Amino acid sequence: MLKDDWFTVRQIDENTYAISELGHWEKVHSFLLLGETKAALIDTGLGIDCMKRITDQLTALPIDVITTHVHSDHIGSHGEYTRIFVHKDEESWLVNGIVGLSLEQIRANTVRDITIPIPKTFNPDTYKPYTGKPTGLLKDGDVVDLGNRKLIIYHTPGHSPGHICIYDELKSYLFTGDLLYDETPIYAFYPTTNPVDLVNSLEKITTIPNVNMIYGSHNTLGIKPDILEEVKKAVIYLRENDLLKFGTGIHPFKGFSVQF
Template sequence: MHIRDDWFTVERIDEDTFAISEYGHWENVHSYLLIGGRCAALIDTGIGISDISDVVKRITRLPIKVLTTHVHWDHIGSHGRFDDIYVHELEEEWLTDGIPGLPLEQIRRDVGRDISIPVPPSFDPDRYEPFRGKPTALVRDGDTLDLGGRALTFLHTPGHSPGHLCIYEEKRGYLFTADLIYKGTLYAFYPTTDPSRFVRSVEKVNGLPFVTRLLPGHLDLGLDRAFMADVGRACRQLAAAGLDRHGTGVHEFGSFQIYF
């Protein structure tokens, strides 16, 4: 299957798993579509510059369950195009009311800057509004979802945000890490973040029994368990030095940085 789209890039991970990416924006955001026997899961819905549901419909006609890794604007942009939305219980109010202390003007600046390809005619950064709405389901650590032949487990991995989730498909060894682990700058310096919990979350996923591939929320798609172990060692080093706290700055580790 080859999907052409002016904004999104669709890459096939396997026969029924797709990365839907926004390489024309500085965030390089990835959303993921997982096809099951009864329904499909869409892990995050991107920035909202273009409507991701149009791409999803070209891949599958199955009912879609949107699985929100965390309620930041670059991961919930097309939530309003879907009816069935899951979110961790600690971020329900963020989804309904917005993130306290985050000005709309700042979001609009970040949405509209450093775009390298043409945007859809309907997009206007000065009119951009982050999604707000009520989820249909709240999840907790360890909850599972069966798509029909595909079982997913929600892992509560706070630190980058209070209700951040990684999604684990143990049978295939896929770990969808969202903003916890990727090759770039890992952020836990905002007031709504928690560096010590971030470190514990990285340790938590490093303890999973079987991981063949990391599927992150940003930048490089080709990550494996060895990279996750590298991030784990870095976090342990920071914690041992007492640096897992706000205000200690950017810590460099070669192909990635951790910003506390």
């Protein structure tokens, strides 16, 4: 498998790769999905190093970047690609900048707790999250066709207004972005988040049929779909106990936790 000083590349199957930044505290994963006519890159990481250097080694297909949401750790290498897609509710964030976090906060989050050498090409003092006009806008129910491989878009707001999950019909993978992952809390505690929407979105993904594996954007690579049964229980618990509001804290469940 491809070796790199910054990125860890792991092959999920013959046409699917995880491109991870495991030396950073956020342990961010981006995903490259190859089809017959084009490829999809789900997010582009932190922007500390050049992701196109990696994708160029993995495929010669044209690449559509599908943005799960416009936070700085998911759009870092967007500027290296020509075709970028985002949910319509976050078009303005991509064009004008991320709402709710100062550049100083973003820079501090980007450079803290890094356990491997930072590329010499990266300057934390001048780092700015990508801004630019997307190629196209996504909405709930859209299908991205890679030729022999169709990706279904689910609008799943809460962590951010235009957050999406992507279901790969061919492989039955569900890419959940920052809606569902393990180890560290899923969060909706910033003013730009919405606890009610987040729980509604968690409930929504439990209704997607035939999920074989879940790939969140942080921490463990690949979570078994049994976790969706725990998500169903969590949704009921959070609603019944009137916890869907800012300031109620961290709520642990089997396999994941949520913070409001």
